[in-house]
Amino acid sequence: MTDPRPVPAPETRLPVRVPLGTKPLGIWGSLQAGRRNVLGLVPEIAVRQPIVSGTTGKRWHMVMDPAALRHILRDAVDNYPKSVVTKLILEPAIGDSLFVAEGREWLWQRRTAAPVFSHRNVAALAPVMTAAAERASARLMQAPGRAANLFDEMVAATFEVIADVTFSGGEGFDRAAVHRAIEQYIGQTAKVSILDILGAPPWVPRPSRLIAGSAMRETKRMADLAIDRRRSEGAKPVPDLLDLLMAGEDRQTGRKMTTAELRDNLLTFIVAGHETTALTLSWALYLCAFDPAVQAEARAEAQQVLGDRAATAEDVARLPLTRRIVDEALRLYPPAAFLSRTAMAEDRLCGREVRRGDTVILPIYALHRHRLLWSDPDAFLPSRFADPKSVDRFAFLPFGDGPRICIGANFAIQEAVIILSTLLARFRFAPIPGRDPKPVMILTLRPEGGVWLMIDRA
Ligand code: HEM
Incomplete structure (x- = not known):
């Protein structure tokens, strides 16, 4: 495929961006913008101001100030539980599991699951x-x-990983059906989630969620059968996440997870873990194709460390540039x-009054491109992560922070570095003129239409 238009050098171009809002949106404008792209609700001034507030049906504040973010996520975390929106969207699929539970219900599940994601266990996987x-x-x-859609390829790869580490034996678990049910649920749910963001009460009908719900019910039934079968057959020689979680118990109370709790948490790992990691990998490959010089340097690093073999856990620490590319992809396109x-008590954020019940939004996309926090914020510059101490902890939050920080962050980084370095050592990726991916945020920040790149052997 050839294109007569000249492609400008990368240093004069920027990788693709989401156009942020430039004029105030009323409730219907917000509804329409949010349906197309949730980030369309974020005004352009959010990359220049510490806080932006408004009322769209409900009072809301968008917070981009690192000190205020630290306050919300760490210091005053009990005053800022996950919003009602998050729960409405996810509970039908993953129950009251780790991702959505609050208070004591959350704490005991986190304590039980934390050792499952210890450095040793993650390296063993x-x-x-x-x-x-x-x-x-x-x-x-x-x-x-030939051209290939790398987003589809990466979703296939990360789904294989998460299916293998959750239900490693298969145990009659129809992986393709599970994959379809989750995709369908997310696709259908996303269409109506905007009603939730704007604060429509739960009794407003959301019909598509009910349809998608039937596929999820079948998935839950299959997962329950697989768990019961594992209970009777015993753990695998190399324990997977199901074995580890089954063996886990709350050290303070001795409580262990029931079949339903195990199932909801394993489905949570599948939902929260595979698409997010696939997105990180696809955006990283897009960025490498966008900047051939960075790609060449990363390939040299990967070939030198790996030779002909695929990467392992031991290689991760020896691939610093690959790791920086992953971090920069997470900064520019945070999944x-x-x-x-939702604020539970009155408070002040950046000097502004926050009332009980206000929605507090953390627009990580705007934070990661904030003019006051990053130099050349829209440019692809993996070298900015060369000295991690130079990056403000609360200016870079792809995995959140505080007690609710992503439990799978190390798992995801290890997986992304292993897959990215292996592919870069073996292939060259080039953009296809006119087919840049379009970043669109529905539940996650996805490339609409996929990430199409030309592939050649290295
Ligand atoms: C690049 C990949 C990933 C990204 C960007 C990501 C991002 C996040 C973020 C931002 C949160 C916090 C949400 C909030 O505070 O509202 C979170 C929580 C969570 N993530 Fe991830 N995640 C990734 C991979 C994974 C993986 C691989 C797993 C599991 C295998 C996982 C499981 C979870 C769980 C269970 C929580 C809830 C933790 C809690 O509330 O205690 N994530 N993730």
Whole structure:
């Protein structure tokens, strides 16, 4: 495929962006903008101001100030539980699991699940990631000199990983059906979630969620059967997340998870873990194609460390540039680009009055491109992460922070570095003129239409 238009050098161009709002939106304008792209609700001034407030049906505040974010996520965390919106969207799929639970229900599940994601356990799961990297390269080997949708490829790879580390034995678990049910649920739910963001009460009918719900019910039934079968057959020789979570108990109370609790948490890991990691990888590959010099440097690093083999857990620390590319992809395209909380008590944020019941939005996308916090904020510059101490902890929040920080962050980073370095060592990726991905935030920040790149053997 050729294109006569000259492609400007990367230093004079910027990678794709979401156009932020430039005029105030009323309730219907917000509804329409939010349906197309949740980030359309974020005004452009959010990348220049510490806080932006408004009323769209409900009072809301968007917070981009690192000290205020620290206050919300760490110091006054009990005053800022996850918003009603988050719960309305996710509870039908994943119950009152770790992601949505609050208070004591959350605490005991977090205590029980934390050791499952210890450095040792995550490193022990790396062979599954290495195998997925091998299978992804075998698929791409069949397409040299051709265009491929890397987003689809990365979703396939990360779903294999999460399915293998949750229900490793298969145990009659129909993975393709689970994948379809989750995709359908997210797709259908996203269409109406905007009603929730604007604060419509739960009794307003959201019909598509009911339809998607039936596929989720079947998934839950399959997961329950798989868990019961595992209980009777015993743990695998190399324990997977189900074995680890089944063996876990709250050290303070001795409470262990029931089948329903195990199922909701495993489905949470599948929902929260695979698409987010696939997005990180696809945006990282897009950025490498966008900047061939960075790609060449990362390839040299990967080839020098890996030779012909795929990456393992031990290699991760020896691939610093790959890691920086992953961080820069998470900064420019954070999969969880928009978090929200509900204020439980009166407070002041950046000098502004916050009332009980106000929605407090953490627009991570705007934070990561804030003019006062980053130099050249829209540019792809992995070198900005060369000295991690130079980055303000609360200016970079792809995994959140405080007690509710992503439990799977190390898992995701390890997986992303293993797969990205293996692919960069073996392939060259180039953009296809006129087919740049379009970032659109529905539940996560996705490339609309996929990430299409030309692939050649390295
Ligand atoms: C690049 C990939 C990922 C990104 C960007 C990401 C992002 C996030 C963010 C921002 C939060 C906090 C949400 C909030 O405070 O409202 C979160 C929580 C969570 N994530 Fe991830 N995540 C990723 C991968 C994973 C993986 C691989 C797993 C599991 C295998 C996982 C499981 C969870 C769970 C269970 C929570 C809830 C923790 C709690 O509330 O205690 N995530 N994630």
